[in-house]
Amino acid sequence: MKVNFMKNPIKILAISVLALSISLFVLSIGFQISEIYINTTPSLPVGFYKVADEPIVSGAYVAFCPPQDAVFDMAMDRSYINSGDCPGxxxxxxxxxxxxxxxRVLIDQAGIFVNGEHLPNSAQLKIDAEGHALPQYHLDQRVLDDSEYLLLSNVNPQSFDARYFGLIxxxxxxxxVRPIFTWSH
Known part of the structure; x- marks a missing residue:
């Protein structure tokens, strides 16, 4: 029996979409098992990051669950962050x-200063790309304690980071996490 696929392009499209969906699902399971993250946001270089058994030091990339609060509720409502398995x-x-x-950290509208050095791309923006007001976090200069970390992007001046939500x-x-394969936006 000979099947003429040209007579039924809807079936071809449906089978293709199903195959692609199944492939992406299997691939995502594989990434979770192998502890690989795919970053598609402009906050860090786009690409693949693998979980690393390394200490949390300055300069390291980390994966974190945002604290449950109004700033992160707003961020999720505006699609700055995705939904997921973290609290909230x-x-x-x-x-x-x-x-x-x-x-020593200081955060104000001019930007973020660490040990007296101004970090590039750290000035707070007043509004986002859609014209919505952004939170204006302020931290008077002080020394961080053992439980506090300053997390941000130095590659994207429009990133939703410590400028707006403060310390983590x-x-x-x-x-x-360590980058294993990244590329420019």
Whole structure:
């Protein structure tokens, strides 16, 4: 029996979509098992990041669950962050550590200063790309304690990071991740 697929393009499309969906599902399971994250946001270089058994140090990339609060509720409502398995229904975020215990930090509208040095791309924006007002987090200069971390993006001046939500507690950080294959946006 000979089947003429040209007579039924809807079936071809449906089979193709089903095959692609199944492939993506299987691939996502494989990534979860192998502890690989796919970053598609402009906050860090786009690409693949693997969980690493390494200490949480300045400069490391980390995956963290945002704390449940009004700022992250707003971020989820505006699609700055995805939904996921963290408390509050938030998804894990990937950011880089720029300050930790013993570092002096100041956060204001001009930007973030760590140990007196102004971090690039750290000035707070007043509104997002849609014209919505952004939270304006402020931290008078102080030394961070053992449970506080400053997480942000140094590659995207429009990233939703410490400029808007402040410091992250150690218990929010779930793991250190290392880039394994990234590319520019």
């Amino acid at each position: 229904g938030y998804g894990l975020l990937l950011k880089r550590i720029f300050a930790r215990s013993g570092d 507690a150690r218990d929010q950080i779930k793991q250190v």
